[in-house]
Amino acid sequence: MGSPVRRLLRARLRTILIISGAAAAVLTLGAFALVKNDGPAKTTRVAQTEPKATEPLPDEPRAEPTRAARRGTRSPEPSRKKTRTPKSKSDAKAGQGPKPKARKKKKRKVLKSGSCEASYYWQGQMTASGERFDPSDLTAAHKTLPMGSKVRVTNKNNDRSVTVRINDRGPFVSGRCLDLSRAAMKKVRGTGSGVIPVRYEVLARG
Structure with missing residues (x-):
């Protein structure tokens, strides 16, 4: 068993x-x-994943054939380097030119000066010079100065000045030597009081 x-x-x-x-x-x-x-499968996959080489783009058609296409010899291209010529000091100075000179303000020569009181007027009337009085013009009346004289008037209370042209006679009040137009009195801020102490300077005689 x-x-x-x-x-x-x-x-x-x-x-x-x-x-x-x-x-x-x-x-x-x-x-x-x-x-x-x-093995072959891997190589196939790698070949599929690899980017394809880009084909070169065709050349664009040219409007005119080049010299080489017409069997001509191509001339050498000029170099792009720029040669700088050194500038002389005289050329640099000539380019700058003369500098403009600053104009100096000419100080007017004072022919006569003094102090007195000045008033103002605004009524439309004929002046002693023969022209119509205009209260908006920078004019004044004086007893003896020639017509057309230029006078600088300064308000002693605030040192504000105005240059006026003499075209009338007056004022005929004791202690006053000038009667300003309303525009001239506004320039020196004296219209509020009516009569102000002034310093006058004769700049030119008419």
Whole structure:
């Protein structure tokens, strides 16, 4: 009894070993086949992912053929380097030119000066010079100065000055030497009081 059972077991064990060996061989061959087949697939994928080389754009048509196309010799292109000629000091000075001189204000020579009181008037009338009195002009009346004389009048209360032209006679009141137009009195801010102390300077005689 023992001997046939052992034989059967040995036979089955051999069958299992043969089957398992065959299966292992098949798996090994399959793995090698997969490895071999994977190489070309990878190269195919890499080739698909690589960017295609851009084809050169065709040259645009030219309006006129170049000299080379007409079998002519092409002249050498001029160099783009610019040569600067050094400027002499005399040229630089000539380019600058003379500087304009600042004009100095000429001070008028004072021919006569003094102090007195001044009033103003605004009624429209004929002046002693023969012209119509205009209260908006910078004019004044004086007893003796020639017609057309220029007089600078300064208000002693605020040091404001105005230059007037003598075109009338007056004022005929004691202590007053000038009768200003309303515009002239406004320049020295004296219309509020009517009569102001002034300093006068004769700049030109008419």
